[in-house]
Amino acid sequence: MEGINQFISFTGFANLTIGHIVMIVIGLIFIYLAIKKEYEPLLLVPIGFGILVGNIPFVENVGMQIGIYEQGSVLNYLYFGVMKGIYPPLIFLGIGAMTDFSALISNPKLMLLGAAAQVGIFLTFMAALALGFTINQAAAIGIIGGADGPTAIFLSSKLAPELLGAIAIAAYSYMALVPVIQPPIIKLLTSKKERLIKMKPPKAVTKLEKMSFPIVGLLLTTFISPGALPLLGMLFFGNLLKESGVTKRLADTAAKPLIDIVTILLGLTVGASTQATTFLTPESILIFVLGAISFMIATAGGVLFAKFMNLFLKGDNQLNPMIGAAGVSAVPDSARVVHNLGQIEDPTNYLLMHAMAPNVAGVIGSAVAAGILMGFLLKVI
Amino acid sequence: MFDKFSFSNIWENDGIFISVVGYLIVFVALLFLSIIITNFQKILVSKQRKKLKTVGHRAAEAENLEISGEVSAAISVAFYLHFQENHDVENTVLTIRKVQRAYSPWSSKIYGLREYPKR
Numbered sequence: 001m002e003g004i005n006q007f008i009s010f011t012g013f014a015n016l017t018i019g020h021i022v023m024i025v026i027g028l029i030f031i032y033l034a035i036k037k038e039y040e041p042l043l044l045v046p047i048g049f050g051i052l053v054g055n056i057p058f059v060e061n062v063g064m065q066i067g068i069y070e071q072g073s074v075l076n077y078l079y080f081g082v083m084k085g086i087y088p089p090l091i092f093l094g095i096g097a098m099t100d101f102s103a104l105i106s107n108p109k110l111m112l113l114g115a116a117a118q119v120g121i122f123l124t125f126m127a128a129l130a131l132g133f134t135i136n137q138a139a140a141i142g143i144i145g146g147a148d149g150p151t152a153i154f155l156s157s158k159l160a161p162e163l164l165g166a167i168a169i170a171a172y173s174y175m176a177l178v179p180v181i182q183p184p185i186i187k188l189l190t191s192k193k194e195r196l197i198k199m200k201p202p203k204a205v206t207k208l209e210k211m212s213f214p215i216v217g218l219l220l221t222t223f224i225s226p227g228a229l230p231l232l233g234m235l236f237f238g239n240l241l242k243e244s245g246v247t248k249r250l251a252d253t254a255a256k257p258l259i260d261i262v263t264i265l266l267g268l269t270v271g272a273s274t275q276a277t278t279f280l281t282p283e284s285i286l287i288f289v290l291g292a293i294s295f296m297i298a299t300a301g302g303v304l305f306a307k308f309m310n311l312f313l314k315g316d317n318q319l320n321p322m323i324g325a326a327g328v329s330a331v332p333d334s335a336r337v338v339h340n341l342g343q344i345e346d347p348t349n350y351l352l353m354h355a356m357a358p359n360v361a362g363v364i365g366s367a368v369a370a371g372i373l374m375g376f377l378l379k380v381i
Numbered sequence: 382m383f384d385k386f387s388f389s390n391i392w393e394n395d396g397i398f399i400s401v402v403g404y405l406i407v408f409v410a411l412l413f414l415s416i417i418i419t420n421f422q423k424i425l426v427s428k429q430r431k432k433l434k435t436v437g438h439r440a441a442e443a444e445n446l447e448i449s450g451e452v453s454a455a456i457s458v459a460f461y462l463h464f465q466e467n468h469d470v471e472n473t474v475l476t477i478r479k480v481q482r483a484y485s486p487w488s489s490k491i492y493g494l495r496e497y498p499k500r
Contacts, residue, residue, distance in 0.1 A: 105422075108415035115411040122400035129396045132385025138396070201450050206425065209418075216417055224410045361411060368410050372403045 015057035019276030027051030027271065033176065040176035040333065043149070046264055047172055050271015060277070068272045079269040082164065085157040087266040088150035089234040094259025095331065095363065096214070096238025097251045103357040105209050106202040109309070110323070110354070114361025116305030117327025118369045120145025120298025124290055125373075131286065136160050139373040141287055144171045145294030146366025147178070147328035153270070154231060155370040159377055165273035166284040170291035172270070178333040181292070182299050183341055186325050189303045194310075195345045197320040199354045207245070214239040221368055227378075228371025232364065295328065302327030302358065319354075326355040329362035 008014055030048030034041040053075070060067055068075040081087040104111060125142030133141060140156035140163055152171035156164045174181065187195075214236035222229045241251040273279070306324030313319060322341055326334040335355035342351040391397060426447075433441035448456075 105418055108418040111411045111415040112408070115408045118407050119404060122404045126391050126396045126400055129391045129394050130386060130388050132387070132390060135394045135396075138394075203447050204450060204453050208425065209422065212421060213418065216421070217414060220414050220417065221410050224406060224413075364414075365407050365411055369403060369407050372406050373399075376399050376403065 010059055012057045015059060017057065017276060019280045020055045020057050022280065023051055023055040023274055023276045026274075027055065030173075030271075039179065040172075042263060043172050043267055044176050046267025047169065047271040050268040051274050052271075053268065054272030054275045068269065068275060069278065075269065075272055078265055079273060081262075081265060082153060082168070082269050082273070083157055083161060085154045085230070087262050088154040089230040090262045091150040091259060091266065092231045092367075093234040093238040093254050094256075094262070096235040096240075097242045097255035098259070099235075099239060099242075099331070099360055099363075100356075101213050101239065101360055102205040102210065103202050103353045104360050105205045105213055107354075107357055110319075110357035111361040111364075112309065113302050113306055113324045113327040113358035114329070114363075114365040115327075116324065117298045117302035117329075117358070117362055118146060118365045119301035120294045120296075120328070121366065121369050121373075123297050124294035127293065128290055131290075133283075134160075136377050137163055139377055140167055141290050142294060143167075143366070143370055143373070144174065144287075144291035145298045145328075146362070146369060147171070147175055147295055147298060147330040147334070148363060148366045149175055150266075151231060151329070151366050151370045153266070155373060158374060163283070163287065165270065165275075165279050166287045167291075168270040169274055170288050172267075173288075174291055174295045175330045175333065178328075178330045179337050179340075181295055182325050182328075182334060182337050185296055185299045186303055186322050186338070186341060189300060190307075190321050192345065194307070194321050195342065196349070197318055198346075198349050199318070199320055199323075199351070200316045202353055202357075207243070210243045211240070214243065217364065221364060222371075225368045225371030225375065227374035228367040231367040231370065235363065235367070298328045299325045299334075302362075320349075320351055323351060323355045323358055326359040327362045327365070329359065329366045331359050331363055332356065334362075335359040 027048045027050075030044045030051060033039045034044035034048060054068055058064065058066060061070065065071075065073040066075070067073060068079050070076055121142045123142075124145050125138050128138035128141040129135065136159040140152075140160040143152045143155045144167060146152065149168065149172045153164065153168050156167040160167070218232060218236040221232050238251070238254050241247045241254060302324035303321050304324070305327075306319045306321035310318050310321065320342065322338045326338050328334050335352060338355040339350070339352040342349045430441050
């Protein structure tokens with residue numbers, strides 16, 4: 001009889017709390033959005049399912065070693081890659097091997113849009129400080145505005161590991177919700193006339209330029225911001241594998257199987273890290289709100305800076321200010337959103353290539369920003 | 382949730398200083414990268430012009446050496462047509478190769494549609 005009682009006390013039903021139910025519902029919403037609405041399914045399916053895995057109620061610390069936060073459990077081993085910031089650089093390697101920087105190389109001034117959109121990071125950093133978060137926590141929250149999941153995980157694993165789960169979920173949620181969050185802000189800040197601007201086609205880029213870009217990019221950005229080395233080193237390495245033309249096998253592995261494996265592990269463990277007992281706190285809710293604000297500011301910052309640049313650009317050199325919104329580094333979703341908005345206004349206006357330039361610049365910009373914050377704050381510790 | 386809210390937290394933690402300097406550094410890093418790439422392109426063009434000049438090609442004097450996307454596409458199509466659709470040297474032997482067909486009532490002329498279907 002005692003055995004049966006113990007078994008019953010170990011079941012999920014006996015340990016169920018409102019928190020678990022809330023988190024399971026959130027996980028189901030993620031899965032719904034991924035499958036039905038096709039919002040970033042490659043991320044939201046693993047994260048959504050991870051949330052379910054992480055929120056099956058059980059009795060903690062009785063030696064079963066099943067929870068993600070229990071030493072020695074399988075999930076804990078897999079989560080190690082998140083906690084120590086191992087997965088994000090591997091993801092960046094794959095992104096580098098997949099990314100074509102031609103649009104950026106052919107029109108380098110668009111790089112400034114990628115820098116402008118990082119305003120979201122720093123304004124949210126100040127807002128989080130005002131709300132009473134510690135300086136390291138504020139920096140980790142601010143980076144959500146970079147709209148770059150791996151960068152957000154990397155920085156929070158270094159500066160505020162206690163907030164890692166909430167920050168990662170917020171960052172990936174907003175990345176997936178790019179098609180919902182960005183269009184109203186873009187429309188609010190641009191006139192119809194501006195949205196109709198057609199940009200001149202990007203010029204052809206030579207192979208030498210493409211091969212030189214990752215080398216020059218690495219040397220310059222990491223000398224300025226060495227903290228970004230793990231991310232940018234891998235990003236540019238992956239890109240050189242692709243562009244060199246002599247390491248096709250390595251580039252293919254980085255761009256396909258490797259990034260897929262890491263995405264599965266990262267998504268599932270980040271989802272599972274939202275265990276209701278440690279995740280559902282007022283702080284997490286605040287982080288979600290701050291993340292949304294950060295993302296909106298970043299989008300607005302990019303659009304407004306593109307409008308500012310237009311004051312100095314004449315004729316067919318003018319920018320369609322919508323591409324500024326792609327300065328957030330949600331690649332390639334925000335570029336796609338900008339392109340689709342352009343197509344709604346004028347079906348003959350193809351903005352995808354133009355929007356990809358600030359989009360990939362945003363990846364570099366947010367990684368540089370993360371490196372800078374690390375550089376500042378590791379001194380403060 | 383908001384009990385710790387105070388703007389003085391920003392000031393006390395050097396928030397404004399870190400934000401302004403950090404944002405400027407991001408800008409400077411990407412501005413430098415943009416300037417270097419722009420100049421790199423200029424160096425490549427001048428090298429190309431020099432090469433054309435030594436050969437005595439008239440394109441060396443052209444204002445813009447850049448090949449537009451449309452021209453690149455036209456060249457690519459020409460190459461494709463040249464290498465893939467080479468009808469002039471088509472192998473005519475193929476057209477008189479005898480085809481062996483084993484007899485089968487399924488493919489027989491006798492049972493084909495020349496006959497009206499029987500009711």
